Amino acid sequence: MRYSKVLIPTLKENPSDAEVVSHRLLLRAGFIRKLTSGVYNYLPLGLAAIRKVERIVREEMNRAGAQELLMPMVQPADLWKESGRWEQYGPELLRFTDRHEHESCLGPTHEEVITDLVRREVHSYRDLPLNLYQIQTKFRDEIRPRFGLMRGREFVMKDAYSFDASDQDADVSYQAMRDAYHRIFSRCGLSFRAVEADTGSIGGSFSHEFMVLAATGEDTLVICQACSYAANMEKARVRPPAGGGDEPVLLALERVETPGKRKVEAVTEFLGISPQQLVKTMVYLVDGRLVAVLVRGDHEVQPVKLKNLLGAVEVELADDDRVFAVTGVPTGYLGPQGLAIEVVADQEVMAMRNFVIGANEKNFHLKNANVGRDFSVAQSADLRQVTEQDRCAVCGGQLELTRGIEVGHIFKLGDKYSRAMQATFQDSEGVEQPFVMGCYGIGVSRVVAAAIEQNHDEHGIIFPLPIAPVQVVILPLGAKEAAITTAAETLYEELGRQGIEVMLDDRDERPGVKFKDADLIGVPYRVTIGKRFVQEGLIECRRRRDGQTETLPMTGAAEHLAGLIRAELAALAVPGRV
């Protein structure tokens, strides 16, 4: 690859509409250009990076026994109606009607299509297990596309679907994918973590998210320092409160005036107590009805846990007006006693004694409230968000909260789709059974963005070697010197022969320009051929990541560099079960 022949429109200045690092650098380094909101052109280098990720994904998927196919982007509404998702899926699903008035949509995912294909073509347990995948462009009409490739509307995704004859077999398929994902992200040279996750709208019984660790990540992860437990905030389990100990005397309920005190902080300060002695009553709109959730004053409700407990489709905090309309109580003074709506409680609340609650009357709270005596709850469960003060639910170890970017998500689906769409096979007894499915996604284009979020400095991108668009860039400095040009050409050819992906910066530019561009686009290794070569026959090889530099003679330089690169790649391809 010759720099002068490739479209790499680098930018000196920061584009005004790019906020996050990866977006800014992808634009500046000439990897992408925006076509319209959330939709990007991939320029040669951007595409090269994506291809590198794709290649690793393909190799590991194939190794795990999956087969590649390609499904259409346009899908008929009929299939989505069969699965029930035509109604369930929100406006993210871009729907349209073709000239024959057939309802269609752009595929945000392919469960329906693959299930349809498999039910038509696969009929026997002898054909199982089956794992099919594709790497394809997806379209999701995001509410607010942002952050460049991080949350685009159109993006490249690898999605795989497994079909098994039994639940146990499906677990094996799931585990195989989990292992494959570990290998994939390891081989990409990324620092990542697999966490327990909620299954969300895709449904199914359990799932893991693969998170690239980066301070700028949108998601918060909970990682145990002592054991292997890791989960995202939505899912992260909280240790049940330690029971036993001295049971305090239940004090008499007492109504106290708390004029104008609505927030936990205001109430507790006014009453001279700590937030741990107060229970707040949060009201949620759960599939159209109101539900009150009790959590300790210093805790926060985790809506996804609530959603799962109630088996709800949609859960959101109810607005003040609505709460007042139904309960007749202004927010801030709500309490569980005599409340006209369903009340559920976080497990922590059940262990509390003599706490403060709202009195269901403006400007009043109740002291020394107790569950059972003063009010009852319909259900209680772990409904709150973990904090760094909590201990690991599994081993009691110290928890750490850190941020990450979701790049992969695997689900065990069970028979949700196969049952809805009547996708069955005959088992060994000749009985029709629905397939047990799993689905496994990787945001390929997002991996590139996440890699940059995780690996960059003030000069630009620092690509992990395995997914860099090119591995080595050669900078001949001084176009006038025939010796330099010749040496650069020779090295370029030799590296090519060694199977190294190399770019020759053959532009007639001043050194500074070449250095800046090489840094910006993040090429892992840079070879400079300049003055020292003319004088001493030495060239300089510098590693982008840490600036480590070695000067070496031309002879053997290509082999040496190729050796370094091969060793570095091999070191990442560690693998095996997790």
Next chain:
RNA sequence: CGGGGCGUAGCGCAGCCUGGUUAGCGCGCCUGCCUUGGGAGCAGGAGGUCGGAGGUUCGAAUCCUCUCGCCCCGACCA
């Protein structure tokens, strides 16, 4: 969807409040000279329906209305 902001040369911006002749600046681009180890210098040059439509006015990038596009924040703690 709600709130805020921005659309002026390929990119980044000024000008707009307080209307007035040829609409500026930096980067980039083209030509020439010069320069060559961290985004050089000099000289010359090309490039604009000021997002679009309508209106006010003698006169609109500037004021008004509508419209399109884009960006940011929010859509969580009583």
